[in-house]
Amino acid sequence: MSVRALVVDPSVSESVRPADVPDPVAGPDQVVLEVHHASLNHGDLNDARTGRVPPGAVLGSDAAGVVVQAAADGTGPAVGTRVVALTAGAFAERTTVGVDGLAPVPESVDLVTAAALPVAGLAALRSLRAAGLTSRKRVLVTGASGGVGRFAVQLAAHAGAHVIASVGSAGRGEGLAKAGAAEVLIGLADLDRPVDIVIDNVGGPQLVEAWSMLAPGGSLQSVGWTSGQPATFPPYSTIGPAKSLTSFVNEGEFAADLAILVQLVAEGALRTEIGWHGSWENVAEAGKALRGRQVNGKAVLDIDTHGRRHAAEDVVVEPR
């Protein structure tokens, strides 16, 4: 048997196209997930373009759906459980997920919202944690208009920090003040006081500028590099009272932190801003919008092959 999926193909737009692939076979500690919604990340596009996910392989990382086969070793959720997962090969009608890579989703949280959480939400949660987030710290989030950025702004504000959101234009900053940003800046030129934490999604010159505004003892977490530009540090800019620039990657087990994110959504403490929402058949359109800085927040794909729509309760967020 085969399933419909989105596979890497460097010869087509955004290097991803639909294809039939073999039905996934679960290992003993894996469930089979029927994917209802998946979110598209900058990293997925990079994976396809660079060959990190090889041609012909199924793309995708973020999935939300329903367990259709429980793990053979008896761990993890039962058949019928709604879950969110971070797993390789998420863009498929069915995929396998290790039980350490998923969390149950309560009925009060719709699966479209859940699908937006894994990669971006975990990056925001874990980079803030690694930076030593506490209340009253001054936290700068660059690329705050995007997926990681909007989660980081909310999570830092929720912890009682003074959050400064940096975006590319006024329109890109829409909703960030309501999300908890005390200041929304266009670029960093108007940042007038040092910050304790930087969550940097942009890299390049903006990383260098952010580093110059990092207070002694501060932590800059290099999460992403959407600018694609090199960072050139002026001589001696890394000399002085100790502060750190730390590389970041989502790795290890995700279940516990996914559960935290889902819980925050259920409590109304975390919103998923969805700036693009549509069929996975239009993945190239979503990719162009994401790379073109036209998506405020996340892009979510409906896995709706052959006109099949998932249950209405999956969807409470309207496309914008």
Ligand SMILES: NC(=O)c1ccc[n+]([C@@H]2O[C@H](COP(=O)([O-])OP(=O)(O)OC[C@H]3O[C@@H](n4cnc5c(N)ncnc54)[C@H](OP(=O)(O)O)[C@@H]3O)[C@@H](O)[C@H]2O)c1
């Ligand atoms: N290390 C990890 O484990 C990890 C995990 C998740 C994400 N990431 C990386 O973190 C970065 C942010 O991810 P995301 O999901 O938040 O991406 P996103 O939704 O596309 O947001 C990225 C933001 O970067 C800003 N940006 C600045 N210069 C840009 C340019 N030249 N081209 C495109 N965007 C530009 C954009 O904001 P403005 O338009 O307002 O300037 C955009 O909103 C990406 O590089 C991603 O690959 C890494």
